[in-house]
Amino acid sequence: MSKPTSGDFTKTAGWLDWYTGPSKPRFQLPAGAVDAHCHVFGPGAEFPYAPERKYTPCDASKQQLYALRDHLGFSRNVVVQATCHGADNRAMVDACLSSGGKARGVATVKRSVTDEELQQLHAAGVRGVRFNFVKRLVDFTPKDELMEIAARIQKLGWHVVIYFEAVDLPELWDFFTALPTTVVVDHMGRPDVSKPVDGPEFELFLKFMREHPNVWSKVSCPERLSVTGPKALDGEQAAYQDVVPFARKVVEEFPDRVLWGTDWPHPNLKDHMPDDGLLVDFIPQIATTPALQKKLLVTNPMRLYWPEEQA
Numbered sequence: 036m037s038k039p040t041s042g043d044f045t046k047t048a049g050w051l052d053w054y055t056g057p058s059k060p061r062f063q064l065p066a067g068a069v070d071a072h073c074h075v076f077g078p079g080a081e082f083p084y085a086p087e088r089k090y091t092p093c094d095a096s097k098q099q100l101y102a103l104r105d106h107l108g109f110s111r112n113v114v115v116q117a118t119c120h121g122a123d124n125r126a127m128v129d130a131c132l133s134s135g136g137k138a139r140g141v142a143t144v145k146r147s148v149t150d151e152e153l154q155q156l157h158a159a160g161v162r163g164v165r166f167n168f169v170k171r172l173v174d175f176t177p178k179d180e181l182m183e184i185a186a187r188i189q190k191l192g193w194h195v196v197i198y199f200e201a202v203d204l205p206e207l208w209d210f211f212t213a214l215p216t217t218v219v220v221d222h223m224g225r226p227d228v229s230k231p232v233d234g235p236e237f238e239l240f241l242k243f244m245r246e247h248p249n250v251w252s253k254v255s256c257p258e259r260l261s262v263t264g265p266k267a268l269d270g271e272q273a274a275y276q277d278v279v280p281f282a283r284k285v286v287e288e289f290p291d292r293v294l295w296g297t298d299w300p301h302p303n304l305k306d307h308m309p310d311d312g313l314l315v316d317f318i319p320q321i322a323t324t325p326a327l328q329k330k331l332l333v334t335n336p337m338r339l340y341w342p343e344e345q346a
């Protein structure tokens with residue numbers, strides 16, 4: 036793959052660029068697999084980063100994303116709006132429009148978005164909005180504004196993607212459980228994997244999914260959640276062991292409501308940048324049978340993002 040650039044923008048100090056030269060996965064993805072969580076960054080010279088951003092990344096273009104898709108063996112992508120672009124969805128929309136129907140998008144919108152703009156996003160392939168509650172990434176948005184947006188996008192058949200930290204789930208519970216759409220949680224609600232998988236914190240997340248059949252979860256980002264590793268580098272085939280019990284639990288208990296994505300280009304990692312080929316090799320540790328793998332990688336994302344192609 037070509038090398039990352041950063042144009043006229045100065046990257047956040049300590050920024051880790053995405054990994055060039057990812058390995059070929061040993062795990063063969065099922066036909067039609069969807070990378071259901073990834074981003075594009077700029078390029079900043081074409082799609083400037085938002086003034087209100089909390090970090091400035093290296094560029095990560097649609098061409099580079101689609102080269103990675105082909106290299107890893109995915110068929111499609113879901114491109115999720117990254118906070119460094121604020122509510123300016125142009126880079127994500129451009130990526131969707133250039134994909135020949137192989138990418139769908141998740142946008143960030145404000146209350147001021149017009150119905151016509153929502154229609155344009157839909158035509159480009161957007162099927163959801165993301166509400167981010169991670170305080171280091173975004174400023175606070177009032178819940179009544181988010182609920183109003185949720186009611187509007189429900190009419191388009193879209194869903195809401197929520198991103199939050201596990202400690203904040205109790206406080207956000209009433210809001211999340213009042214959302215009228217399908218709700219997709221990013222990265223299992225970011226559990227603290229140094230705590231027990233059957234402890235109260237992760238149990239609350241499981242209860243959230245058990246009691247609310249409209250709630251789905253991405254079982255992605257072991258590289259973000261892991262404390263003990265080992266890292267997905269240097270051919271490691273048993274990476275991120277401490278995350279495995281958490282993700283496997285969610286996949287096995289809710290096989291029809293889970294999604295997986297690379298999270299390329301891996302914003303804000305501080306410790307290491309994983310080899311994306313080895314991240315794909317992580318999948319059979321958490322979805323241990325071909326039937327579970329097919330649901331996670333094909334059936335579920337197709338149902339949510341390309342329902343018109345379902346029989």
Ligand SMILES: O=C(O)/C=C(\CC(=O)C(=O)O)C(=O)O
Pocket residue numbers: 116117118119172198221298301302303
């Ligand atoms: O890529 C992710 O899912 C996670 C992110 C970044 C992010 O969400 C964003 O900038 O929109 C993070 O934890 O820093």
